[in-house]
Amino acid sequence: MSKPKVYVTDFEFPNLQYEENVILPIDAELIGVQCKTEEDIIEKCKDAVGLINQYAPISRKVMEALPNLKVVARYGVGVNTIDLPAATDLGIIAANVPDYCMDEVSDHAMALILACARKVVLMNNEVKKGNWDYKVSIPLYRVRGKNLGLLSFGRIAQALAKKALAFGMNLLVFDPYVPESVAKEYGAKLVSLEELLKEADFISVHSPLTPETEHMISTKEFAMMKKSAFIINTGRGPVIDEEALKQALGEGLIAGAGLDVLEIEPPAAENPLLKMDNVVINPHVAWYSVEAEAELRTKTARNVAEVLQGYFPKYLVNKDVKVKLQLKEQ
Structure with a gap:
């Protein structure tokens, strides 16, 4: 047999x-x-x-x-x-x-938040081009006291919440499947999507990809965000409408993005996101150790x-x- x-x-x-x-x-x-x-x-x-x-x-x-x-x-x-x-x-x-991979992805999301906030990649590239001048990073703002919005509040987002609290960030959560009591356990405030978009200085995407969440963040949502806000995605690429993201970045509607996932992976060589100094892109690696x-x-x-x-x-x-x-x- x-x-x-x-x-x-x-x-x-x-x-x-x-x-x-x-x-x-x-x-x-x-x-x-x-x-x-x-x-x-x-x-x-x-x-x-x-x-x-x-x-x-x-x-x-x-x-x-x-x-x-x-x-x-x-x-x-x-x-x-x-x-x-x-x-x-x-x-x-x-x-x-x-x-x-709860630790790996939450660590990576925090790393992208800090990379965007401190413009680490931009300054590294400038120094390697021979430009030793901190003024290329202006303006930089401290992370402490800023609002981190978490889209979905499962295991990974909860792990990120603990790490963000250590940096002195305030936590906003949008997740229609999570009771307010769970958010409070992590020192977070449960809010509507609209409130999160308007109030967050950083938005970290952790939503699973479903018909309801595909292109959950698109033109209307980017228009609600602060011009100083950054969006971070270590979840699923298609949750963010990539064309709308390109437009929002090109028009200065948001400050930048930290992306470990994209709608199409790997991206085409002509993808404008690859040429934007305010975008950090990694090759879907957040899960890995x-x-x-x-x-x-x-x-x-x-x-x-x-x-x-x-x-x-x-x-x-x-x-x-x-x-x-x-x-x-x-």
Whole structure:
């Protein structure tokens, strides 16, 4: 009898050692492939019992074409690559890793806030061009006492809140799913989106990407912001309407941006954001540390292993699927 096959649909790692350390001991086979399209997955993973997924689209079409599929586990917090209603309809488990990089992303968001506030990148570039003159940074304003607006208030934003308080910042939170009592626990004030946009000196985006949050920050929202405000995004690129952001920056409606994510990654060489001195751009790296990568890959593989061993995974996303499956609780 052949071993159950677990495919990694796509990955950017040099090897799959962490995944192998979890999957091979349960007497399953791990196969790494590189798929970009639905057709790629259907062709290369047709006998999959489990999928480990990064960016490849796990659509209804894909899942219907893989008759043995039991579980799809995604590297990361977001599950926007997986058609969740289809997975539930088909009795397929979807899983993620919601708790692996809270320190890394919140640290990175704080780093981008400080880089924007202190114009660190601009001055570094000027010095390397031979211009030793602090006046290129004028004006700079102190961070203490400034308002930090947090769009969404999940684990990462809460971790950032603690760090921002240490810098003496005031915290504003917009999250329709969080009660006021939770915001108060972190010394934050729960406000409307409009109030946050008008009052914040820095806005840090942590919203998941959903139909409701796509282009949540667009032309109307930028018009409400202070001209001295900066927007920081370590969440999902499409939450910010990039064309509206370019216009707002070009017209001086806001002071600048710190972006770890974009609508299209990597950006085109002619993207004007790459040429703006008041924009800091990183290559979707906020999640990364040596420790976080090991944790992410191990926990993602463990989600698959738990299902193959007859258990609901610890990080089950589509909980409605439970009624269709005869698996044990852990």
